[in-house]
Amino acid sequence: MYVCICNGITERDVHQAIDQGASSYRELKQNLQVGSCCGKCACFARELLQSRLQGDFASLCVDAAA
Template sequence: MFVCICNGVTDTEIKQSIADGCRDMASLQAELEVATCCGRCGDMCEKLLSEAHHVHEPRSVGILIHAV
């Protein structure tokens, strides 16, 4: 689906750029020019960034140890 209508950028292109190393909005703007015209796609771009970072965050497993 198109996320940035002004520049014709799809969610697939954004996800690929994130997978290739874009870590923030500034890097997405530099690479794909999203959110550089009308700005309406900014929220969706931020959401895709957030989702991608959440998926790649290592999960910690808490283990309770009883002290003796």
């Protein structure tokens, strides 16, 4: 599933960035450019980050095909 249409960022991209050490929205923005255009993806990206950092995997919908 796409997180950011403007930059073509998927949930998988966000998860990979977290796996590589991103632990804040600022780091996601620096690494992936999420939220750098229209900004509509910022809330969802933050939600994914918080869910992942809190270990709440049941609430995530990861696109395995991406």
